[in-house]
Structure formats: C-alpha cells, structure tokens
Amino acid sequence: MTAGRHFLQIPGPSNVPDRILRAMDYPTMDHRGPAFAKVGQKALEGMKAIFRTESQVVIYPSSGTGAWEAALVNTLSPGDKVLMYETGHFAMLWQKLAEKLGLVPVFIEGNWRSGADAAAIEERLRADGTHEIKAVCVVHNETSTGAVTDIAAVRRAIDAANHPALFMADTISSLGSVDYQHDEWGVDVTVSGSQKGLMLPPGLSFNAISAKAIKASEQAGLKRSYWSWDEMAGPNQTGYFPYTPATNLLYGLNEAIDMLHEEGLENVFARHKRHANAARAAVTAWGLEVLCEKPADRSPVLTAVLMPDGHSADNFRAVTLRNYDMSLGNGLSKVADRVFRIGHLGDFNDLMLIGTLSGVEMGLRDAGVPYKAGGVQAAMDALGKTGEGARAAA
Numbered sequence: 001m002t003a004g005r006h007f008l009q010i011p012g013p014s015n016v017p018d019r020i021l022r023a024m025d026y027p028t029m030d031h032r033g034p035a036f037a038k039v040g041q042k043a044l045e046g047m048k049a050i051f052r053t054e055s056q057v058v059i060y061p062s063s064g065t066g067a068w069e070a071a072l073v074n075t076l077s078p079g080d081k082v083l084m085y086e087t088g089h090f091a092m093l094w095q096k097l098a099e100k101l102g103l104v105p106v107f108i109e110g111n112w113r114s115g116a117d118a119a120a121i122e123e124r125l126r127a128d129g130t131h132e133i134k135a136v137c138v139v140h141n142e143t144s145t146g147a148v149t150d151i152a153a154v155r156r157a158i159d160a161a162n163h164p165a166l167f168m169a170d171t172i173s174s175l176g177s178v179d180y181q182h183d184e185w186g187v188d189v190t191v192s193g194s195q196k197g198l199m200l201p202p203g204l205s206f207n208a209i210s211a212k213a214i215k216a217s218e219q220a221g222l223k224r225s226y227w228s229w230d231e232m233a234g235p236n237q238t239g240y241f242p243y244t245p246a247t248n249l250l251y252g253l254n255e256a257i258d259m260l261h262e263e264g265l266e267n268v269f270a271r272h273k274r275h276a277n278a279a280r281a282a283v284t285a286w287g288l289e290v291l292c293e294k295p296a297d298r299s300p301v302l303t304a305v306l307m308p309d310g311h312s313a314d315n316f317r318a319v320t321l322r323n324y325d326m327s328l329g330n331g332l333s334k335v336a337d338r339v340f341r342i343g344h345l346g347d348f349n350d351l352m353l354i355g356t357l358s359g360v361e362m363g364l365r366d367a368g369v370p371y372k373a374g375g376v377q378a379a380m381d382a383l384g385k386t387g388e389g390a391r392a393a394a
C-alpha cells in the first residue's frame, strides 16, 4: 500500500515540512563566494537564539554523534574522568564514545525509566574532593526511553557541590521542541542535531559553547582536527567555514529558524506538551504502560510504550508498517522488542497525532496485542479540553 503519505512517526528523523524542502531546492552556491556570507551568518547567529545563548555556536556537516565527539575532544585530555548518567541507550552510546577517546567515564546507573537524578550527581561530585571529574555529561531528552532531565536542576547540583567540572548536555532530540536555555542553565557545551526537533533532514550537528568551555579548549590535550572549534572560529566570524559546509542544509536551517520564530518558541513548546499529553491519554486508555515512570519526566517529543508480556514490539511495528504505511520507533538495546516509540515532534499537528494514534490502535488490533479500544477517543478528548485552553490563552 503506497498511496497517500507515509507516516514517519519515529522520534527522529522527523517529518520535514514542505517549506523546508522548498527552501533547500536551490542551486548549491560557492561557499567561498560573496553571496554565501549571508547564509552562513544567518545560520550561525540564528542558532544562538534557538540555543538561547549569546555565546558561540559551531555547525558541523555531520550526524549528532559527531557533535558528541566534538564536545569531548575540544575540552578534555586523555585520562580525564567524565561523570555520565545512564538515562538510556543514547547516554550509553555517549559513554562508549568517551571511553574510545581515552576518557574515563564514571557512569551512574539508571533503570531507563526516568531522567537523570540531580541528587545522585551531586553526591558523586561531593565525593570527588580532588576534582578528578572534568565534565558532567547528561542527555536532555533521552530518545530511547522518552524521559527528560531537568538541566537547571543538574546545574544547581554541580553548584551545590561547589565543583568546577564542565557541564555538557545532549539536546539532539529536544532542541526546537522542548524548552532549553544554554546560558540561563549554565551549560558549557550543548550538543544538538538537525533531524529531530529542528525538522531538517539528517546531516547537520551543533555545539553551543560557553566562555568557560572555550577557555578549557585552550588547555585540552585530546587530539582533534576536523572537530576543532579553533579552526571554525576565524572563518565563522564573517559567515564562512574552514571546509565545505552542507550548503543546502543551511538553506533549510535558516527556514526552520524562521518557522520556529513565526510560531513562537513558547507556542512550539506548548504544542509539543499538548500532543504528548494526548498521546499518553491514549496509551492509558489502551491499558498499556508508558516506559517513563515519573510523570514530571515524560518527554514532550516522544512516548515509549511497554508491550504486554509475551508480545513482540517489533512484530507489532512490522504489522503497522505493512498495513498502514507508518514507521514507529523500535526499542533499543536493553528494551529491544519490549517497547515501541511514538514520535510526536517537529512539524506536527492535531490531525497528524490522531492519524498516528489511529494507526497504533489498528496495529495493536491487527497484531493481536491485548488492549482496550478507545485510546484515540481519549486523545481527542484530551486535545479538546487542553486545546480550548491553549487557544484562549493565545
């Protein structure tokens, strides 16, 4: 069945709006020519407003993983300890990457059902009286579990422990969808990517960098070349890059930044919360369990749903793809085949949510998963109630 639009409801890459596709549909220009400066400057300046920072932003032609590596190699030295928190699969991947670079991760284990616990981070930092830990690295929105970490609370924990470590946050799946404030929350390096909340295709990644992080980069001993912030700083001042940038993705990025401001960042964040709330109403009505146990930590961007015992999430996803042409996110590593993930992020509205949830409900039926009918109705009720309030407030 291929008529109509495919439903891409994985939590990234997200749906790319037509407006962004059109903005990219222009000839690639000379990235050293005079016309490029405007494109580069708009992207570099524009991303500061999205990160909510007055400090420096670096843009790489890479997936988000590259920006993870960039954050570490620019600021740290071989053998440095980094405190990381196991929120889920992506936190584990960042930890493995750190290990391969010759860093020594101190990993606080988690059960994959909540965001990072700031109190546990504070305790570890207090125990590190000699300040061997050089960085605290936390995933803001853990895309494998659908749990958000309170970044301001982690900042307060670092300050309460009076610890000088750098603070790094991964916002690859939250930037542009969930409230985030690089400066206000005292983050030193924020890592992000293009293909989730920013509504772009994959291929761009970002570091937002505090003055403290730039200072650390002057002493950092890890080897770096492609990822070096140093190399970027000079050309970026006039809107240029040291090597060929992803020119057409930058056209798209500038369009995405305009779209986010036209809607208003606060409205974008409220829209995501409202859709998340309605998705959760559906899951509850189906009699299924949301993976993230702490309601306050539940992600505005996606919902990970636990399958009833003895039922395969991957089989359910395969049936849903075959019967309704909808892609849902799979369970990763520890929760493989145990959960499926509904992406409700980026370029997304009420009817896309209801269409998505209808596909899930029919998929549960077709795959023989035990559930109670009425999830879609519950979501419609939730949208109606909060929607009236949201519109009245706007």
Ligand SMILES: *Cc1c(COP(=O)(O)O)cnc(C)c1O
Residues within 6 Å of the ligand: 012, 063, 064, 065, 066, 090, 139, 141, 142, 143, 170, 171, 172, 173, 193, 202
């Ligand atoms: C998607 C994702 C990554 C990995 O990004 P890639 O673009 O696939 O390299 C890392 N962290 C989080 C939180 C993500 O959602």
